[in-house]
Amino acid sequence: MSYIGRSFRRIEDRPLLLGAGSFAADCNAPDQLHMRVVRSPVAFGRICGIETAEAAALEGVVAIWTIADLDALPPIDFRQMGLEALAPYRQWVLARDYVRYVGEPVVVVFAVDPYVAEDAADLVFCDIEEHQPQLDATAEPTAFMPDIHPGLLSEPAVLRRAYGDLDAAFAAADHIVTLEVKIGRHTGVPLETRGALGVYDVAKDVLTLLGAAKVPHYNRDAISRMLGLSPGRLQLSEGHVGGGFGVRGELYPEDVLVCAAVLRLRRPVKWIEDRREHLLAANHSRDQVYRLRAAVDRKGFILGLKAEFFTDQGAYVRTHGTTVTDLSAAMLPGPYIIPAYGVEGRIRLTNKTPAGTYRAPGRYESTFARERLIDKIAGELRLSPIDVRRVNLIAEEAMPFNRRIKTLGTEVVYDSGKYRDLLERVLDHLDYDRLQAQLTERRGRGEHVGLGLALFVEKSGLGPQDLVRMTVDRSGAIEIVTGVASVGQGVETVLAQICAETTGIPIERISVVHGQTDRIEIGFGAFASRVTVMAGSAVKIAAEALCDRAMEVAAKLLQTTPDALGLSHGMIHAVDGRASLSLGEIAEHLGDSGGLTSEGRFVANHMTYPYGIHVAQVRIDPLTCGITIERYLVGYDVGRAINPMLIEGQIVGGVAQGIGGALLEEFVYDENGQPLAASFADYLMPTCREVPEVEVLLREDARSPLNPLGVKGAGEGGINAAGAALAAAIDAAIQKPGAVDRLPITSDRLHAMTRRP
């Protein structure tokens, strides 16, 4: 029986359906203290003093700390893409000298009860001398912290990338097309807020942090370094995680504060973030402005592209370093040839919540900019937007296609892809010409309807490596231990399917341990759509090693040679059919000599590049400027689908978030830097009323040559081009090509667009 390619229901679902999930808030320890963070009420200012006496007098308050109590702690370092120049812009665990955004942790309170901790936090007074906040990332840089860091400006870095002969491209151009677009500030907002429980085991001299997510091994090492703990004294443990999306699981001040408090106060410490805190304090994302200038010929072929963009990084540079800007710069050209390209990505600090990655970081934004540009080229040259895409798409014969740019320390080489083929398939599926004719007819009847489409290349399977260990017990059940993490995407089922494919053991008899630093010494976590590619490949390698080992042992026991044996359904049979042994029996036989175990390690120097197309059809109510999505289609090639149902789930979920960022979600600030969207009443996320039925055209046309499974990641294709496709559809519905130059397309902005001449 084949296990890969089938839509199994998930092995991880039962406890979640029964209400038996173990999320961060479900973790408790006897005698625990509760932590509450006092956050800055102002966007930018010098800390003159902090008054804690009144709070300390409350019964049940155990400790109150400012940065003075944690003077030896270094700031939180970069997990990836750090630069020397960024170091002074790192965030301390509590504000030092200045506060730089509303929501910045300033003081932390520990009490015997969460209600008391919250009451006490309200009594702390922060005396802050307010400064004029910087809120526009495109404005001239200003001082980061006047008089503390003289001369340090709010532009930590400018990334420059280029290839090809831009001057020649512009000299040869028939037309120059320019564009400026903005992508609003929004983020992942997983439904479970962040949370942590730190517990110290005296007997073992080990501090355990529960509530870990995404990158437990990295965070174990980072927290150990900050607190000066020797390796092995800190373990991170992941329970159920209520969504990640890039935001959850990065190392934040609160995680370090919990660990420091457990060590100092010698009691378990629990912290659960509330929703308002989450919206103010967890990483924001997006918020970029692009200025593009394209040299094109008569057919709309892009000869050269000059790009400048600004990333509004918020108040500090967090764990991601330059990641978002770096990815934006590298992925902006997307699926098109673009023989010459130059880009300047400016990282700018403002007095807003610090930013990091959110599902398809740098791609949701750059796809919006690039696809808007293609539509504008088509508009200005009076060509069909489809034809302009056709002439620019990279041909299948050009694969692997070297972009001659690096990102995340790897060269961007599109490993495989049939971009033109996918475009034609999607157009056929839609019956594109007929559909457009119908829409034209409806517009003739006075309806405001339109169709838009956008193409993109994703990236997935970031290395450097992953390791899994596999053990068969006496009953024949398999345990897989991996250092990747689960944020609810179905890791256990997918890895079990890959293991089952090789071993023949059914997935119900396979368990997957993830996110536990005490179970495996290395792990690279769950981000960048890397788990199926990296850990999946490692599982395949380990499963094959396991079967080889079992065959070898069985051959000895059955007094034959391994090539006279076959494996099916977890049983090893002699080819002549006379004898058989189960994997469990072999494990039992090996019990005293280490059991039936194996290891698989998969190393990757290059990422793998899935690709796809989003199509949106919208109807606009001219009175309210309300937008109804009548139809939504995603065509996406993942190389090989391990579990199509789960991939479609990833895509549809991604579309919903993409719609949020395109139409609804935005962190708005007033002129003083006060956040105006700090609750779900103001930060609008899509409900089932706003999300249409999404059609998924899941393709397996271009396997990846870079891993033994041929897979590409599926986590981010659903969100990537949502902003771009909806913008094009809205342009078409109001019959104003290029009208949408900003996300989100809120009703008031749409109203202004329709009134524009």
Place this chain on the structure above:
Amino acid sequence: MANAESTTKRAPPHSRVARYQNAVQLLKERILPSTADIHDFAFNPPEEDKELFTLDYLRSCMRIPLPPPPSPPARVLLVDDKPVRSCLMFGVQAEGKLVRTVEGLADGETLHPLQQAFWENHGLQCGFCTPGFLMLAAGALEENPDMSDDEIKDVLSSNLCRCTGYQNIIKAVRIAARELRARPQG
């Protein structure tokens, strides 16, 4: 430093702590031993605890007697058969009413048709919103087993899910509704 003159003492909130602990004790003694199924129980918070949110109250009650991992991530409960948000309801509002949580939805080892349909149709990913959607749908279907698609969407639009994009949740509720309608009555 801020001036410390305005040190108007608040009511000592330690009493709140004491009440919280007291609530746990009372639940242990009064409600839990006397209820066969602790997931469907008459909610009688002691006088002092009525200001606690129902969610906190339930968390504290579940914490004591159940083996770990305890406590419901559910935000929606059925209080006298009506779906309510436990994090927005004070204990006093639930007084004397029948409270049902997601832990009481399955019949022993047999999943409720809603749970089964969510499982078969990938109606959950991270699972954090799942108890809320299950209880919301359970309450709505008890009230109206014949909901149209539009009515289902209307009900479900009061809850957020950030993973699934909703379509498998809607599909699961539709399928479970059909299953429930086909069951013999009584």
